[in-house]
Amino acid sequence: MDNFKYLETARRDALDLARRDTLDLFVCYCGIEECKPGYSYGPAIRSQYLIHYVLDGEGTYYVNNKTYKLKKNQGFLICPNVITFYKADTENPWTYIWIGFDGIKASTYLKYANLHKDNLIFEYDEDDALKEYILDMLKHNTLNYGDELRIQGLLYLFLSRLIHTAPPYLQPKDKASKLYIVKSIEFIEKNCSNNIKITDIAHYVGLNRSYLTSLFKSNLNMSPQAFLLNFRMDKACELLGNVELSIGDVARSVGYTDALAFSKVFKKSKGMSPREYRSKIT
Template sequence: MLDVYYLENTNRNFNDMYLCYCGFEKCTPLHSFGPAIRPNYLLHYVLDGKGYYYANNKKYTVTKNEGFLISPNVITFYEADEEEPWTYLWIGIDGNKVKTYLKCIGLDEENLIFKCDEADLLKECVMEMLKHHKSTDADSFKIEGLLYLFFSRLSNNIKSTLSDDDSISNNYVNKAIEFIQDNYYRPIKVRDIAEYTCLNRSYLTSIFQKYLKMPPQKFLMEFRITKAADLLYDTDLPIGNIAYSCGYTDPLSFSKAFRKVKGISPKEYRLNKKGCTKQYLLLD
């Protein structure tokens, strides 16, 4: 079995709701997408393993039989776990009534995470969609029917939830994350974050550990490396310049941090990303 299946639907003749694309992927450790903005709604559903979803300054841990919603025009990032990388399916959808339909099953901009125990049925829907790729009218009607069946199965079983609900309402954590996002390119340290939030360092560390499952130092490092990875892929800037742009005054320290997060050096990452030719258009 292939690790990736993908379908882009070019027949979009239905106004209320229609499929833009769908797919299935068994991800490699730390496989990630973003930060990115989507023009349409996108649902991911985890069949196995786990990973992490970042949206609206919040981090969610998403595991087997759970899923997450990506809303249009919102910056998001998601990444497979290193030890238990997720296998997931996804459907990209659009239409005049999509927002209403999502609300009917308990999903909106404030409720992005859901649970559903119908993994086999949801997978069956998507795998069946993938078979109808000939762009005929018959295929279009079949895909549209499967899309509504997918929603029917979700609505019968879905349990809307907010992962780490306490952390989401925690003003200190949100304030710290906003400070990191606004200042990651400066040589800030944990003590600067603690000073900004008016907390002592030990308490700041304890609430990060409790709500985000990592200390603030690791969160800051991973955020910087995510930004650096984008620059490595999207630009031809020298690695030293990218290091400085992401808050590292020492390129060697940057390289060590990058390898710790991504498992390879910045140079190797750039070569791998730019040298990779994909057989499929992966909009996972």
């Protein structure tokens, strides 16, 4: 595992990784630098996402004909294939950490942190976590498999801190509503055998019950209660085809502890009792 470079000087500590085993999200390089007065980089184009976070001092970021003056506890995002230039202040030059990364989900996670081409600047003043994550990456520069996984995990932690302090990411209304429906259905599929309620589904997706109900009605023309019931009854029909399962077994498998109550609901839904349905299909 020697596809990396590690460089340490009095002012600069950096790790450059060449492995790209993880497609979702991976670190390309990271580092920390105490810049000299007036130090600059660019104009340049990067092929990955790159975040700089200012630990001390000041500097300026130039991108898309815009100028951003930055100081301690502020940071900036560089997007792939965009010409950028940044420069340390001549009197109070900045010290910053940086981390370059890419992957299929990189842009999605950045949007969750409210970072994208229309919002390239952020602030983080809660603690020293961002700095500590980068320093931890730099300590594990031997890059054996354990270190590689640690660096990967630290990248997720780094982004999670930015997401935690960012304003909520608002997806387009129609896309967001469909996502809530998909996640609700996934929850129902995984928990069908448990005694789940609509409030449990709403809590899982982070909505109140009334709003979740309105989303189901507008997207599926039924309430979540009706969807849950239909799902359970359809699942019961599938399980009734297995003659090794008793009616009580089927009832428990779809969230009913009382076989009699299950039979009543099933008959109302399907027009026949579970035993009648079984005899019909087997």
